[in-house]
Amino acid sequence: GEDVEQSLFLSVREGDSSVINCTYTDSSSTYLYWYKQEPGAGLQLLTYIFSNMDMKQDQRLTVLLNKKDKHLSLRIADTQTGDSAIYFCAESRSARDDKIIFGKGTRLHILP
Amino acid sequence: KAGVTQTPRYLIKTRGQQVTLSCSPISGHRSVSWYQQTPGQGLQFLFEYFSETQRNKGNFPGRFSGRQFSNSRSEMNVSTLELGDSALYLCASSLGNSNTEAFFGQGTRLTVV
Numbered sequence: 001g002e003d004v005e006q007s008l009f010l011s012v013r014e015g016d017s018s019v020i021n022c023t024y025t026d027s028s029s030t031y032l033y034w035y036k037q038e039p040g041a042g043l044q045l046l047t048y049i050f051s052n053m054d055m056k057q058d059q060r061l062t063v064l065l066n067k068k069d070k071h072l073s074l075r076i077a078d079t080q081t082g083d084s085a086i087y088f089c090a091e092s093r094s095a096r097d098d099k100i101i102f103g104k105g106t107r108l109h110i111l112p
Numbered sequence: 113k114a115g116v117t118q119t120p121r122y123l124i125k126t127r128g129q130q131v132t133l134s135c136s137p138i139s140g141h142r143s144v145s146w147y148q149q150t151p152g153q154g155l156q157f158l159f160e161y162f163s164e165t166q167r168n169k170g171n172f173p174g175r176f177s178g179r180q181f182s183n184s185r186s187e188m189n190v191s192t193l194e195l196g197d198s199a200l201y202l203c204a205s206s207l208g209n210s211n212t213e214a215f216f217g218q219g220t221r222l223t224v225v
Contacts, residue, residue, distance in 0.1 A: 045214065100157065
């Protein structure tokens with residue numbers, strides 16, 4: 001199947017770490033992505049990871065991939081109010097084209 | 113380097129009409145993909161064009177079509193609009209040599225009344 005699943009909501013206190021989880025079904029996925037969408041805006045690519053990697057860190061962002069369990073997570077350290085957005089997990093699997101399959105998105109709400 | 117440009121940003125159409133949306137990819141990018149975003153269905157893949165050819169297609173009716181020009185700009189067309197076609201239509205630009213970063217435009221918000 002083509003399912004990418006993620007929880008719909010997450011609330012985190014400002015300054016804490018946010019962890020957004022995602023599961024996917026196709027073990028042939030080659031690239032896994034995290035996109036951010038702010039209200040009224042398009043999608044911003046935050047980071048991506050190759051399927052042969054376990055972890056990728058980029059400043060406050062850490063991506064962990066458990067290929068055996070088909071589980072992807074995004075950790076945002078020191079969460080700020082500007083991090084409030086919808087975060088989409090996505091995968092692409094074809095070596096032939098650039099089709100991306102998206103999850104439904106996790107709305108991150110920052111508590112003061 | 114200019115980003116992905118989608119025009120128009122907002123559009124209101126009535127049922128039964130047709131609409132054409134435009135996407136200009138990042139310079140040098142040869143692949144343009146289109147996605148429909150709705151609150152209920154999330155982001156769904158419409159189709160992808162590469163070098164003026166449709167390379168992949170999602171599960172949408174034939175009312176949804178697209179094309180790509182020699183300068184990589186792409187248009188998508190929706191004919192006989194239905195209320196359910198109201199959505200944010202997003203275009204993604206990439207190099208096209210498979211599984212590379214895709215950059216999205218701001219989208220066109222289509223409202224069908």
